[in-house]
Amino acid sequence: QATLPKGYTIRPLASDDYERGFLDVLSVLTVIGNITKAQFLERFFYLKAHNHEYFTLVIVSPQNRIVGAGTIFVERKFIRNTGLVGHIEDIAVDKNQQGKKLGLRVIQALKYIGAKTGCYKVILDCSEKNVPFYEKCGFQRKEVEMAWYC
Ligand code: ACO
Helix, strand or coil, X not given: CCXXXXXXXXXXXXXXXXXXXXXXXXXXXXXXXXXXXXHHXXXXXXXXXXXXXXXEXXXXXXXXXXXXXXXXXXXXXXXXXHCEEEEEEEEEEXXXXXXXXXXXXXXXXXXXXXXXXXXXXXXXXXXXXXXXHHHHCCCCCCCCCCCCCC
């Protein structure tokens, strides 16, 4: 179990994390767009109303800024005797904070949520470059990601 550096905490996303730079952290992943506070809150409260299947965690720095984030979505299937599958999405660590095991800590917490909610497996898609990171987090390479853009 990775421990956080002194003064850092991990917790669920909060409605005022917009002001703490949550979206800035996500910008290491892709284009974010000009999301207003109202848009953020609309999505936040949707996820809150579905908090049995969406879990977004953040890491907060000693300066009270969001420096890491990640989500697990719990999919309800028919197969595997109506089994559950956890999908890890949008793992992001602020550029200046990478290499402090914050990413590893987020993944460990999301895997724990997946196991506790009864998922029989937890899966994710990533770039070739991130394969060593996810292997260190205990994942194995499996099959191929396909995408179709609408
Ligand atoms: N190549 C090789 N090893 C790596 C890499 C890499 N690219 N990244 C991390 N590691 C290793 C670290 O060296 C460390 O190893 P150690 O335990 O032997 O010291 C271990 O993995 C854990 O690393 P962390 O310090 O926890 O990694 P970090 O906090 O920097 O987070 C992350 C990694 C999330 C990939 C971060 O670099 C990042 O935000 N990158 C940009 C966004 C991104 O690519 N996110 C993932 C998208 S895929 C998805 O969301 C499902």
